[in-house]
Amino acid sequence: MNDINLIQKPKELRYVTVYNKLFKMINEGTFAEGSRLPTEPELAKFIGVSRTTLRQALALLQDDGLVKNIRGKGNFIVKSKTNKLDGLEKIGHPVYKCIDDVIDDVEFALRIEPSTDYFNQILIKKTAAVVLIDRWYKTKENTVAYTFTLIPIETISKFNINLNNKDEVLKFLENDIYELANNVLTEIKYSTSGNFAAKKHQISSEDKFHLIQETICKDDNFPIVSNKHYLPIKSSSIKLCPVK
Incomplete structure (x- = not known):
């Protein structure tokens, strides 16, 4: 019988060893959920590695959603449990699905303007006027x-929306459109324009954003609403749970 040649397991990379050690410590509760890790110099000295090796391990932990870096404050242990069980494959509001924080208020501004070639292109049809709405979460x-x-004026008429009633408009945008929709085209992009797109409020200390563009339709191919959602990458996650 011929000898069986076993492939020797390659030596584990140093940062992978550190990653495994920190992963074990986090899951065993050495660092409590929500707590701040020791500073990088302290943690590197404690584990006995260089700061470069430590940062490589921390970067992997951040990718896995176990550690979150907050600029100027340090690295924090992320809570492992979440009630956001479904991802973007199910029709629903992307901000609430993807933002790590709990939204407790929505600031709202509305204006009506004549349509332009740009708006008509987005809406795939000509419309006399559009309702433009800013929402800050x-x-x-x-x-x-x-x-x-961006809402074509026809949507306002079709669904009898009172633009003078803020609560009614918000309910339509936050909830009703996702129940009414039978077709939503969702495009996910990387953007650096979130802060100036948001105008009056800065939404992140870094210019790194998920841009989720939604084209929401009902009954035909013409959108009833078009949305651009800007979510800071450092405080949001994009999940998809496809089923066969």
């Missing part, structure tokens, strides 16, 4: 996401 008075909404 807040957590404990801090703005954490921004949405720009």
Whole structure:
């Protein structure tokens, strides 16, 4: 019988070893959920590695959603449990699905303008006027996401929306359109324009954003609403749960 040649397991990379060590410590509760890790010099000295190796391990932990880096404050252990079980494959509001924080307030601004060639192109048809809506999503008075909404005037008439009633407009945009929709085209892009797109409120200290563009339709191919959602990459995650 011929000898079986076993492939020797390659030596584990140093940063992978550190990653595994920190992963074990986090899951065993050495660092409690929501707590701040020791500073990078302290943690590197404690584990006995260089700061470069430590940062490589921390970057992997951040990718896995176990550690979150907040600029100027340090690295924090992310809570492992979430009630956001479904992803973007199910029709629903992307801000609430993807932002890590709990939204407790929505600031709202509305204006009506004549349509333009750009708006007509987005809406795939000509319309006389459009309703433009800015929404700033807040957590404990801090703005954490921004949405720009474009509504053809026909949508307002079709669904009998009272533009003078803020609560009614918000209910339509936050809830009703996702129940009415039978077709939503969702495009996910990387953007650096979130802060100036959001105008009056800065939504992140970094110019790195997920841009989720929604074209929402009902009954035909013409959108009833078009949304641009800007979510800071450092405080949001995009999940898809495809089923066969």
